[in-house]
Amino acid sequence: MSVSRSSGVYWPADLDMLQRVFDRLCNERRLAKKDREQRAFLATELFQLFHDGTTDESDLLRTLSKRRRA
Template sequence: MVFTRYSGIFTPAELTLLQTVFDTLCKERRLALKDKDQRDDLAREVIQRFESGYSNEDDLLQSLSKRRRTNVQSSAANP
């Protein structure tokens, strides 16, 4: 499985994960289908994070989500 990530070939499960994260972030950022350039940039970011080791949905979302990062930082600062 590790080799598939770096060869640019993804398993069906990995594609499902990447699509789910992408769709969630599009909704969060309110990116419409017509926002092609922004959606392309986001897709590239999701794949790059996945290839750099963020291999589950929660980690990917947290690393790319501005809202989630803010909430985690706020929670850490206010125990």
């Protein structure tokens, strides 16, 4: 289990993975850096999903990609 799930501490590997997922989803959704509100919402969704136990990179991508299409 990742430490972040219980203590709010994120390991560098967790942050690297979350950044990759975030960057890929921003690219997929064509969110520019100026789209701050949408990017902040995406980041919040990503961290919440991770905190709730979805810690696999491909699962995070799949789940958040589906949310956009829904």
